[in-house]
Amino acid sequence: MVCLMNLKAKITLYVSFLLLIVIIAVSYNIFVTQKKILTQQISENRTRAFKSFVSMCNEAIKVKDDIQVNHAVELLVSTYKPSVVYAGYINSNNVVMFASRDEDRNMDSVLKTRIKQTNKDYIEVYPSLTGEQICEFATPFFFNGENVGTFVVGFSQTNMKEQIDNGISMMLHKIKIIVIVTMIIGVILSYFLGYSFAKPIKKLTNAAEQISKGNLDVEIKVNRKDEIGKLSNTFNNMAKQIKELDSMKDSFVSSVSHELRSPLSAIDGYCDLLIECVNNNYSKEQELKGLQIIKQATVRLTNFINNILDLAKMKANKLEVKKIDADVAPIIDEIVTLYQPLATQQKKRVYSEINGNIPKINIDVEKIKQVITNLVSNAMKFTKENGSVGVKAFPTSKGYGDDYIEIWVQDDGVGIPKQQVDLVFQKFYQVHDGEFKRPKGTGLGLTIVFEMVKLHKGYVWAESDLGKGTTFKFALPK
Ligand SMILES: Nc1ncnc2c1ncn2[C@@H]1O[C@H](COP(=O)(O)OP(=O)(O)OP(=O)(O)O)[C@@H](O)[C@H]1O
Ligand SMILES: [Mg+2]
Structure with a gap:
């Protein structure tokens, strides 16, 4: 609070001080220029008066009319007095x-x-006996090439100084009023300027304090488009990302604990059982069943740990990609064949459909296998009894501007609510809807799919109808 007050006060003070310096500099400049102009104006007036006096007398002197000359002399003095x-x-x-x-x-x-x-001609300044400074103008008058007389006029320098002083003091008075009004307006404006800077910074500070206290639901209302607006927007994005990271951390902790605990407790339980088997001479089948369950649990643990390691490597761009020119049809067939026994056991249908002449494409075979396996495993997991899972592949150039191979993994299972379709590729994301009970997983399968397709410069997306089924589609360049 103290700091923000200071900022407002500082801006007000600096801006006002700057304004004052500018006003003083401008006023001084006006003062000097005005003085110069006044002096010049008076000098010009004197020259003009002297010249018109001489030209007035011109004709009278030619005809030797002394009365007229005398009249012009008196007229000049009475007109330009003092x-x-x-x-x-x-x-x-x-x-x-x-x-x-x-x-x-x-x-x-x-x-x-x-x-x-x-x-x-001459102009001479001298002090008169009364102490008044006088500026004397003199000029000879020629008629028919002969000097017939001289005009002399004495102007008061003291009077000139008085005129300049009066002009300057009037101007100073005006400047004073302008300075006061400008300063008042300047201080008010700089106060508002300081306020407009301090207010959003105060909001930012409050929001940052809230985040540091663990309240991640903060958002700063922004209605300006300048740098402070941009800063507030960046702050809001940052807060949003912290919130996402926080929820990701929660999902991670819950996934990790679930994925580690359940296979570990299976291993632990079946190890006890095996010990008992050995001690009590149980049948071979019982021992085999225990060992199979331990094996399944270790495979699940290994998969989970591999997934996490793969993701970490992908994030750090350290995952090795070994691309070769390969056919996708045998890869698809291999995976479908692999899932056949599980499908029969679960009373589901799994099939492949290769359309058109698919050329060899440059891929990392193991990674593309992993992509299709993850998608088929999901489709199997989220399809009910009597449901079917199809893997389709065909060449296309529609919408890509180049030749691509599209692979679809289609199911008629529970589907995904529309607003969550794009979220499923996020790390640890689990779809939640009240209608269907979904088997829990780690939420890493689709993130790996996304990253691996990206490594192949391809695209992946999903289309789904809740309750009717889902199709995951990905496209790889030829
Ligand atoms: N074919 C599908 N039909 C309906 N929902 C799906 C389908 N595929 C994925 N989902 C939803 O998307 C979520 C994320 O899938 P993802 O494969 O990333 O994680 P998971 O299958 O839960 O765990 P795992 O890491 O073991 O694969 C799933 O939990 C599921 O709710
Ligand atoms: Mg999965």
Whole structure:
């Protein structure tokens, strides 16, 4: 809990901090750029005002209309007050037309002394007597190639700084509001971001805790498609597999104990009986019967252990496969013949049916024998009296895109419920349905069939009708 809170808080803190850094960097950038733009704008305004002043006076000077020039000088000062401190024009006869922003006469006469003739443009910054920084623009005026006078305008640098400061403080105020609003939204969003990460992780942790306590029925509800969704799905699959493994372990333990205990107790019991036979001189038939039962029990034990070993080898890809080109018909006939006495004894029919011309195929004969034997043994086991078991083989290319041999083991026995048909190939799986009492086995026979067919790059599947019978089919490539 503490850890998850930390994660949420950490994400909120990191994201907010990152946001703050970004906001500061962006604001600083805006601040510097804005200052540059304002300074540039004011400079451009000054140049424009000075140029329009000069062009206003242009015609008046040509016709020597001093009143008009004087008027333009005064108009410039009154229009651009307080930015323009003074403006003036001095003609070639040193007559000065002058206007000033301030009404101080002394100051006027001091500033008037700045109006001097010049041959070229200049811009000069200097401190006035009042301490105000002034930026002076001056330009000579030529008429018919002759310098007929000079225009001079003094702009206030102090006023320019005030304008920039005002602009910047207004902008800072706006930035402040934007920063506060963005930070509030950012903190809220990062909190939800942290929450959306922490919540599924909390669910995962709880589920993992449940599994560690042995409760394997956990499932995390997933309704997102991102990495966390994928992680939750993987977790659910993992939990499902642990559950399957757990039930497999239970089946294994119960199969192993049953399969070991029953032949062992048969061996034990019949050994006692044999000892008694020897001690009490019992008949030879009784001794033989005891030995046969011991033999059957040891065969059953050996088969079980071999099955387990084979499966382990198959899982580790260590099972040796010795393939040769062989006919399947004699293999089928051999197995059917082998089951004939048992079928007669149990009043069942077992037969083979070879259809078409089956070519030799490349197989491990012993393994394919084991596959057919396991299927026939099941069919016999799950068929009632008077039932029949048929082993059929025929060549086909239907649905495979290549030539295959299909072998069917068909019975008219108890069948398998539809929803369990595909499960029977799982390790230790035993079909359960209320209707028929089924003989118990280890549930390894069909797993071995599946793995061996896979080793031959073939396919195996089952079709069944409950109460009517089952057909196990497998196909091997030619
Ligand atoms: N022909 C069949 N008809 C009906 N049910 C079948 C048939 N073949 C298999 N089954 C069902 O599938 C289950 C699994 O079969 P599988 O051969 O793997 O194990 P088993 O026969 O129980 O034990 P063993 O390891 O000794 O073969 C059986 O327990 C049985 O319920
Ligand atoms: Mg079996």
